[in-house]
Amino acid sequence: MRINKKMKNKVSKIGVLTSGGDSPGMNAAIRAVVRTGLYHGLEVFGIMKGYQGMIENDIVKMESRSVANIIQRGGTILKSARCKEFLEYEGRKKAYNHLKEKGIDGLVVIGGDGSFRGADTFSKEFDIPCIGLAGTIDKDINGTDFTIGFDTAVNTAIEAIDKIRDTMDAHDRVFIIEVMGRDAGYIALHSGIATGAETILIPERKTNIDSIVNSLLEKERRKKLVNLIVVAEGHESGGANKIQEALSAKLPNAETRVCILGHIQRGGSPTCIDRVIASRMGFHAVECLITGRYNVFVGIQNNRMNYIPLHDAVKEKGKISEEWLRIVKILAS
Numbered sequence: 001m002r003i004n005k006k007m008k009n010k011v012s013k014i015g016v017l018t019s020g021g022d023s024p025g026m027n028a029a030i031r032a033v034v035r036t037g038l039y040h041g042l043e044v045f046g047i048m049k050g051y052q053g054m055i056e057n058d059i060v061k062m063e064s065r066s067v068a069n070i071i072q073r074g075g076t077i078l079k080s081a082r083c084k085e086f087l088e089y090e091g092r093k094k095a096y097n098h099l100k101e102k103g104i105d106g107l108v109v110i111g112g113d114g115s116f117r118g119a120d121t122f123s124k125e126f127d128i129p130c131i132g133l134a135g136t137i138d139k140d141i142n143g144t145d146f147t148i149g150f151d152t153a154v155n156t157a158i159e160a161i162d163k164i165r166d167t168m169d170a171h172d173r174v175f176i177i178e179v180m181g182r183d184a185g186y187i188a189l190h191s192g193i194a195t196g197a198e199t200i201l202i203p204e205r206k207t208n209i210d211s212i213v214n215s216l217l218e219k220e221r222r223k224k225l226v227n228l229i230v231v232a233e234g235h236e237s238g239g240a241n242k243i244q245e246a247l248s249a250k251l252p253n254a255e256t257r258v259c260i261l262g263h264i265q266r267g268g269s270p271t272c273i274d275r276v277i278a279s280r281m282g283f284h285a286v287e288c289l290i291t292g293r294y295n296v297f298v299g300i301q302n303n304r305m306n307y308i309p310l311h312d313a314v315k316e317k318g319k320i321s322e323e324w325l326r327i328v329k330i331l332a333s
């Protein structure tokens, strides 16, 4: 599809930015936005450090070569930030003035639900159409089966946990591994199932430490001494160190160790899935802008593009399927 005069196209210069926590695949998304925009005859600008670059006028013209050789790279060539100033009207006004100076009349925001809320407010106040692309390792956005970076993060976690399992097994230890996920347990759930974890602790579910203790005691009676506990950083216990403290107090004979995987999960070369979904989402984001489908974010559901109003992009909370939790319980025996 190329732009034709019948289309409701008001957009001729677009900006693209990455905001919030970075995620592997953001570069592939930037590349898709830039090249699709240029294909349709638009001018494309890269905005550095998310909304902060809009406020500080750190905006650069992008050409096809600007995004060469980045599809395989983690991080984001545009850099990212969580910008407090953009939460205030004055900050957003400054940002708007800088866009106006350059004639930028459409925006693609790659980030999570917080970034989408910012884009929604901004588009309403200043009549600049914004399109969101779901980019977060946490996969905690309603309306999309995938977010850019989740698959890579989970595969990084799996690789690390598999290695820990080798040494854990050699010493008959209980290992408590903390993965990312401040509000969402998807990384813990996926990486835990994929590595055969005995226990998975997620923010969406309450967990009684005594029940973990009882289950470890029962396993000890069966001579099953190796136990892997995967906990999301946002679990109510306070994370891996707190769980270790609680377990050590109640199970003095168990050898427990902790490993916090941390930001290693946010880096690295994106997987095939993340590169492909980022390319698809980036491509469709630009098509949204040129066809007048404004103020939505682009998700993928059942392998089809899904366009959800930005103001509905709430964090997906508590939606973990009971089926998955049953699987964990049964397979961990």
Ligand code: F6P
Residues within 6 Å of the ligand: 020, 021, 022, 136, 137, 138, 180, 181, 182, 183, 233, 266
């Ligand atoms: O991007 C999401 C996320 O990785 C969360 O899982 C984590 O809690 C948070 O970002 C960490 O943020 P920061 O890099 O600012 O410490």
